[in-house]
Amino acid sequence: VQIRILGAAAGGAFPQWNCSCANCARLRQGRFSGQARSQTQLAVSADARDWFLFNASPDLRYQLEAFPPLHPQATRHTPIAGIVLTCAEVDAALGLLLLREFQPITVYCTESVRRVLVEDNTLFQVLYRQPGQVTFINIVPGAAFDLGTSGLRVTSVSTAGGHPGFVPKARADHLSPDEAVLGFVLEHRDHRAAFFPNLSRVQPDWLALFQTCDVVLVDGTFWSDDELIRTHNTAKKAREMGHLPVEESIASLTDLRGRKIFIHINNTNPILDEDSPEHAKLRNAGWEVAYDGMKIIL
Amino acid sequence: VQIRILGAAAGGAFPQWNCSCANCARLRQGRFSGQARSQTQLAVSADARDWFLFNASPDLRYQLEAFPPLHPQATRHTPIAGIVLTCAEVDAALGLLLLREFQPITVYCTESVRRVLVEDNTLFQVLYRQPGQVTFINIVPGAAFDLGTSGLRVTSVSTAGGHPGFVPKARADHLSPDEAVLGFVLEHRDHRAAFFPNLSRVQPDWLALFQTCDVVLVDGTFWSDDELIRTHNTAKKAREMGHLPVEESIASLTDLRGRKIFIHINNTNPILDEDSPEHAKLRNAGWEVAYDGMKIIL
Numbered sequence: 001v002q003i004r005i006l007g008a009a010a011g012g013a014f015p016q017w018n019c020s021c022a023n024c025a026r027l028r029q030g031r032f033s034g035q036a037r038s039q040t041q042l043a044v045s046a047d048a049r050d051w052f053l054f055n056a057s058p059d060l061r062y063q064l065e066a067f068p069p070l071h072p073q074a075t076r077h078t079p080i081a082g083i084v085l086t087c088a089e090v091d092a093a094l095g096l097l098l099l100r101e102f103q104p105i106t107v108y109c110t111e112s113v114r115r116v117l118v119e120d121n122t123l124f125q126v127l128y129r130q131p132g133q134v135t136f137i138n139i140v141p142g143a144a145f146d147l148g149t150s151g152l153r154v155t156s157v158s159t160a161g162g163h164p165g166f167v168p169k170a171r172a173d174h175l176s177p178d179e180a181v182l183g184f185v186l187e188h189r190d191h192r193a194a195f196f197p198n199l200s201r202v203q204p205d206w207l208a209l210f211q212t213c214d215v216v217l218v219d220g221t222f223w224s225d226d227e228l229i230r231t232h233n234t235a236k237k238a239r240e241m242g243h244l245p246v247e248e249s250i251a252s253l254t255d256l257r258g259r260k261i262f263i264h265i266n267n268t269n270p271i272l273d274e275d276s277p278e279h280a281k282l283r284n285a286g287w288e289v290a291y292d293g294m295k296i297i298l
Numbered sequence: 299v300q301i302r303i304l305g306a307a308a309g310g311a312f313p314q315w316n317c318s319c320a321n322c323a324r325l326r327q328g329r330f331s332g333q334a335r336s337q338t339q340l341a342v343s344a345d346a347r348d349w350f351l352f353n354a355s356p357d358l359r360y361q362l363e364a365f366p367p368l369h370p371q372a373t374r375h376t377p378i379a380g381i382v383l384t385c386a387e388v389d390a391a392l393g394l395l396l397l398r399e400f401q402p403i404t405v406y407c408t409e410s411v412r413r414v415l416v417e418d419n420t421l422f423q424v425l426y427r428q429p430g431q432v433t434f435i436n437i438v439p440g441a442a443f444d445l446g447t448s449g450l451r452v453t454s455v456s457t458a459g460g461h462p463g464f465v466p467k468a469r470a471d472h473l474s475p476d477e478a479v480l481g482f483v484l485e486h487r488d489h490r491a492a493f494f495p496n497l498s499r500v501q502p503d504w505l506a507l508f509q510t511c512d513v514v515l516v517d518g519t520f521w522s523d524d525e526l527i528r529t530h531n532t533a534k535k536a537r538e539m540g541h542l543p544v545e546e547s548i549a550s551l552t553d554l555r556g557r558k559i560f561i562h563i564n565n566t567n568p569i570l571d572e573d574s575p576e577h578a579k580l581r582n583a584g585w586e587v588a589y590d591g592m593k594i595i596l
Contacts, residue, residue, distance in 0.1 A: 011399075012398075012399050013359060015363065016399060017358075017359055017362050017363070017370070017376065017396070017397065017399070018370050018374055018375060018376045018397075018399055018401040019370060019373065019374060019399070020369070020370040020371065020372055020373050020374075020375065021373055024370075028366075028369055058356075058359070058395070058396060059359065059360075060315075061311060061315055061356070061357065062357075062360060064315050065313065065315070068326075071318070071326060072315070072316050072317060072318040072322075073318065074318055075317065075318050075319055075529070075530065076316055076317060076318075076530060077316060077318065078315065078316045090395055090398065090421065090424055094392075094395060094421075097356070097388055097392060098315070098356060099315065099316075100310075100388065101309075101310050101314060101315070101316050101317070103316040116420065120419070120420040121418070121419040121420060121421050122414065122418040122419060122464050122465060122466060122469075123388065123392075123419050123421065123464055124464075125463070125464035125465075125466070126388055126463070126464050129463060165423070165424070165427060166420050166421055166422075166423035166424050167420060167423075168420060168423070171420075231373070232373065232374060
């Protein structure tokens, strides 16, 4: 199984269009020890022919173009066999609208995610321009499902995050909270990978699950709980936004036997700077920081 | 006045993710005489400090990053003073959702365009996360308006295009057809530029208007009326999709005194290939083909 990280940043990417924090400013000035990153996006394949996307990021057009195995092989064609959504947030789902050119696509997501995207946004009608253009396959949180006939099997875990802020409260009140944000464990024969880009806490059973994996890709949005308060004078703590701070994950996620990688990294996070003490600290704890183009073979 | 072309392609850009036509295939193989292009996007400034965007393309994040005058000058800041929309199509408007990071923005569009985007799509609530985040300024087709205090004045022209395909018919039936697709004439002191990326025909009064301009940027989507029928076996002609073919524009748009530039160019259009007879033909007729990074000074 090949997992290709097409994007490793949180919403807004790195650098962010309206941000000139220490990270963004130095990156633009060419004096930053680290690289730019697009919004979190994975591509996974068991046979290097059919690929499954995890997330559909707003940067998807550039991400597909940057990875030749995802280029079309005929006049109208795509090697993308399916798209699996963790949630309905703009940074995880907007890319569906970029896949609008009369191409049949299959999307795996919860019923709530499908409803807040497709039922509440006429824009998604671009995926219904011809019969059979889009097929939604329902993910039941906690249940396992196969990705077509690829041999890849996915188990979903509800991480008890909230529905996106753009969802009107009256609408959100009638949606299952379990269906808002998912993490996934991907399995192929005896290989297992975890993908939890949005994680506000670690339940004991999730930790047990991570301990069975060859690689875990987990929420690396913020280093500390008050990161945005310090950099941008905003009032929200990382945990209130659904993100367990990296410094706490390092302490909580122990006894993992596989590779440990932070993904979904916000532009303000000091771990992006490879010369920072925070970067050194996570490396010393055996962790890695995902980057665009990173290749994981299981 | 500086006009910077940040993107010159039609919807889907060039190359297009699921297309392997002669243009897209050769570009990816590195044997194409011409360059990649992102979706149509202009930035305009009269003082090289405050910039106005025309369109908000899905490629906007990359387009802003590629043009340093649009980078933030403070921790949270943008030199973008306003965004002017020609229509509500995905390729012209989706970029608004990329400008969601708590940054105040001003959007100029018709009432119909605002309604089919904001009222019919909860995703746009990301622009209402804090008071005063987004301000819509209504464009009345045919009327002129100032872009803030920049000294730039814009006259809008309804090009009688249709509302986007994603708008439900029952909704479209209650919207003014004049408010669906606009062209603009931009004026600053005695300089004038026309931007008509969607044009299905040329009315005599539009031609008269173009004849007063120092530069015209007009619809270059397709070379011929049956281009998509030949390349993709789809049933639609260029004109049915709201685009006057380039070969007919060359014949119709005569006696222009300024620069004549085609923009909004589809990936299938032979004019992208600088070695093609079609490219030679338009050059011989005094026309240019817009490209990402093209700079126009008035």
